[in-house]
Amino acid sequence: MNSSRHYVIDFDSTFTQVEALDVLGEISLENQPDKDERLQELKSLTDRGMGGELALRESLSLRLDLLKANKNHLAPLIDVLKGKISTSFVRNEAFFEENSDHIYIVSNGFKEFIVPIVKELGIKEENVFANTFVFDDEGKIIGFDKENVLSSNNGKVEQLKALDLKGDVYVIGDGYTDYEIKAAGLANKFYAFTENIERDKVTEKADHITPSLDEFLYVHKMNKAISYPKNRIKVLLLENVHPDALQIMKNEGYNVSLQTGAMDEDELAEQIKDVSVLGIRSKTQLTKKVLDNANRLIAVGAFCIGTNQIDLEECLKKGIAVFNAPYSNTRSVVELAIGEIILLMRNLPDKIAKMHEGNWDKSASHSYEVRGKKLGIVGYGNIGAQLSVMAESIGFDVYYYDLVEKLALGNATKCNSLKELLQTVDIVSLHVDGRKENKNLIGEKQFKEMKDGVIFLNLSRGHVVDIEALKNNINSGKVNGAGIDVFPSEPKTNKENFESSLKGLPNVILTPHIGGSTEEAQENIGNFVPGKIIEYINTGSTTNSVNFPNLQLPILENAHRLIHIHHNKPGIIAHINRVLAANDINIVGQHLKTNETIGYVITDIDKAYNIEVVKELKEIKDTIKFRILY
Template identity: 65%
Template sequence: MENQKHFVIDFDSTFTRVEALDVLCEISLRGQPDATESLQKIKDITDLGMEGKISFRESLEQRLEILKAHRSHLPELIARLSDQVSESFQRNREFVKKYADQIYILSNGFKDFIVPIVEHFGITEDRVFANEFVYDDAGNIVGFNKDNMLSENNGKPNKIKSLNLKGEVYVLGDGYTDYEIKKAGIAHKFYAFTENVRRQNVLENADHEAPNLDEVLYLNKMERALSYPKSRINVLLLENIHEHGVRKLQEEGYNVKVHPAGMDEDELCEAIKDVSIIGIRSKTQITKKVLDNANRLLAVGAFCIGTNQIDLVECQRKGVAVFNAPFSNTRSVVELAIAEIILLMRNIHDKSMGMHNGRWDKSAKGSFEVRGKTLGIIGYGNIGAQLSVVAESIGIKVQFYDLEEKLALGNAVQCKSLDDLLETSDMITLHIDGRPDNSGFMKEEHFAKMKDGVIFLNLARGPVVDIAALKKYVLSGKIRGVGVDVYPEEPKSNDEEFTSELRGLPNTILTPHIGGSTLEAQENIADFVPGKIMEYINTGSTNNSVNFPNIVLPTLKDAHRFIHIHKNEPGILAKINHILANHNLNIVGQYLKTNEEIGYVITDINKNYDEEVIKNLKNIKETIRFRVLY
């Protein structure tokens, strides 16, 4: 057929993750004293040939001379190569099998080990073009068939030319010899395959970089295992996200960029334009202006507890799901609170500073145990509740105030009013969120009601405390110890100076927003948040989303999943089902959940459907975002 597509695919480092002769070298030279040196020579010669710096025949002859291989080594080689098939080929096994009559394996390797591998993917021997080993009577590999055109320079283009293929020829490979087919004018396109190895001189000559087979199939609008190549999903991670999180997203196949600091609004508006996933901590503000510039954004990951730095409602309106880590750093914040309470009750900060300045002040004056004292916790959420338990375990009496009725843990007591807590607590710690209503929560009038000599901590959010009022009561002596970890304005990076009215105050511990900054907490967060985002991208599940209706979805099997996010208005589900019925689609499963702003409908349908149905679903007036998953 004149318009048929033919796919010419390389074997080594394309169909498989490795160079087969390198593996054969490991097998044949196992136990030999010069094995390591020989293996390196083989790899160096392979690279020179792939880059076009020596002739292919030279490369082949030199490698076989070093190998000293035998026919008996091939079964192990085949077994090892079978385990090294590239992930995207394994993932798209159904495509390879279905279109095997349009696929050619063209390799400078050897049919002896290639055929047994590709046969499992439905590719028959007659569609494999490669070299052939020559053996002596004892079964030693002593050379190769020099009459085979693939053993010569320009062997690949000459072989494809001899096939006289009708239609468009697409070449997928990682080496210069693969590009030569396009260079000779025989191929329509050359895709530089970079899933396993990236060669710059090959990329420079390619029509397109293919990080995986998914990309090639996506560009050619062919059947594939993934609805959208993961390599096309751009991820931007700000503020020193833990390397575990970076690695987890990279291993998923996403295109990940890392920026060590926060960004201001204008910087972020520019940086976010082609980003599908953004990961931030507490400094970066995801505002309406930023979201207006986020053309492709699917999800925001807050690698922390709070989400007040994100415009959650605007994210809803634009169909952007937000995920955070509500529990992952709880223990770290609690431990810092306990440590600071003890240090401040003993006036350790000022005594330590005095020692550094040469002052010896051995005295019990103003130094107290925490045992028997009363701790007042404002905000009895995850952190407040765990702090309650730990504090009580070391002999502290605990009382708390929360807007909601909460189950008190241990012997803790819920105060009827905030004033009750302020007037009766020896130590007070804030653990409220950063919602706008909480801005300036702790005012001068509240400090005035506290007991004389109180210890005060804010490890919650910077804007919730009136800093000028706090300073006033520290200088007056009413508050005799302060621990602050969060501030109304914080530097965007470690290179900026920290400025605050609290600097230089007596018995005041200032920390740079590190309440959750332990390696354990950051690793937990870096595991939890990417996991939730990847689950959302891959399945549509919104479990633990901050701003989307929470739906836990079953694994998608033998179906396509339509995800429809829309304004929460009556009758949308009826419109969706009317369109599906008009296209005679069989619904395998359907799930709906709403909140105040949006509705979230997931419909699993059989794979066979008219593309027109997608257009019709997108055209529903109330649609915010539509995705297809499979």
């Protein structure tokens, strides 16, 4: 605590998330027929007053006249406001406790509801400066004490003059009247508080914009609940990820920017320099060159199933955790596969095209039911397994092949080799991952092993099929129909042209990598991936990370959590503990998980650490990244 510092804090939309008189209006006008109109007018008057467009006394008079409030309405108002204290204020209760003698609430609001709220965080009643209501004999609010300087324009300035605070004065608020204190020379700095509302006329006057109290405390190197303000965590989301992802991360307090398309390697290498979290889909290539520029990157979210577009090993070496959505679009891909198989078995792509050209070709030739046909699934993971269940339910005989031993679902038959499957089935559907070893998994040799007239689908990865071999086998009639959703080379944005030698071939369905592109799937992914990243940042948990050792960790209270990522070498955890012991720091809990490349250590300690401890831990040999959570 610095006794020469004084903190002047506004109440409405700063200490609380709301304007108290607006909430009072919701209560007092509950049964009024013109409630909505009055509330809208009330909000307009509030905004005009806070923005400096309307004289304060006029604003107060007009608002109280609209409210028609009574003393009886104050108790329910206070109950609501107790649950509306700004999140970062509640989180940093220790700041208020440690500085209670030097924190002042200076507000154009009213003491009757302000005092009970600010006392929740230990602020002294004598340090609250605000207006007071005037009631009639029936308890109706009929006005305010007009002798109080805070009821008039420039009232906060006059109040600060009367306080005559000695030392440094910092003002935190969201309104123009808060800026006026600094403008009058009565404060060192004005911090525009934007956690709840942002007013352009206020922020442009501020010395510093503080999206949360965490930011203010961080700037002043004061005791805080979290080690790093969330507004300083920059998130870059590419490729038009679902709006839910954007909103979830903004609600968490991150500084989020969005771009609809992918970036090429050079552009991303430039843009990623100050990014802490990157969100991508399948088109963005996260290469070593890009990662070499990602000095602040701590996590990557793949808003899709596959991660072959990401250099996972390089991310691991640099201590960057990668998360994907392994289940979120499974149903969407399976439905597309079933739909395309039915279309191709009925030779509908050609018939549909002819109809659009005006040609009536009513014929059962080359048109078949799917019931009783043998479907071969290559890759029996999440998608392959669900396809197996759904296909069997509509009459397919299902066969599958996977490199890894997988339990058959339903009546599916396991094949011992890819060749065995290809020689057996009428339809081949690929659902393998994007590992390098799967390049050209299906080529000329494999097509020769398939039945004549086979139906072929690839909804997995573009590079797993030799496209020229597929083209030749379609033209020869070996492949009677194909559904292709992924390609070795794909446009990065919807404005680029699509080129493929498969264009124009008979009974071929070409789709623009949309197997998982349904509203439901994108919404699921948009909620799942941010959740995992936020959990990692907040607790250190790495559940569902595709490259990090998986650790599930609880949120910690009344302690500090340190994260140490290092090359997997012996003796490092012992070194960490020696540093802590030498500084007389007791370990509350410790978790270690390793893989072939890295070790991931979470250490919970029960006392504050100093800068030297942090420095020593960062300097341990083979350290990749060190992070303080709180």
